Amino acid sequence: MHRPKYKRVILKLSGEALAGDRGFGLDTDIIASISEYIKEIRDLGVEVAIVVGGGNIWRGRSGKGMDRTTADHMGMLATVINALALQDALENYDIPVRVQTAIEMRQIAEPYIRRRAVRHLEKGRVVIFASGTGNPFFSTDTTAALRAAEIEADVILLAKKVDGVYDSDPITNNDAKKFDSLTYIDVLQKGLKVMDSTATSLCMDNGIPIIVFGLQDPENIKRVVLGEDIGTYVKE
């Protein structure tokens, strides 16, 4: 049997990843197949914490003419909708799950408490971190970096639509070149679209490696955890 390379991971799922080809809302078939591989890595003994985005429903910066803080609050609520959908799908695979929100909504989920989150992970429960950092003007990528530092995760698995980091947009440019590995400084200096600069800096300052990989095939979640060289590895 293959042994996992990591003990504790943060899986960052963008809202887009949960929307499938529709690009908006929730694709329950996609969420089910993502859940299947989350179960597989958990069954290998990996402690899995998930940060969900909200871009399939709402992004703060799309609120043209709106107060940005209000628009960001809406974005954070969108992540909670996604977290509940994912919780439900994971429970269909008999995986114990806890959603923790950075903005309290106790009737729906636990509030984020670091020690409790770590305890859940140690007991084999999957923890979903929702409502981002709880603060406007941040992103769920920054949330992933922050929570990874707090719970001492070994790596951030950044699941994307494209299968890694390229020097230009591979969708519009056939000659775009994929990077196998990059340093945080490369990402910042070249302005590569891995994470926003706040999230990248937080990973750099705390030495948290990031693996960017494609989620078209959800089995990639397992491949990456087993140490297969897919996607792009970002480190010091």
Ligand code: UDP
């Ligand atoms: N958001 C926020 N603070 C956070 C995390 C998220 O205000 O700490 C809001 C922000 O408006 C963002 C939205 O939630 O646009 C959805 O998050 P994000 O854009 O990161 O989702 P993704 O692109 O990963 O789907």
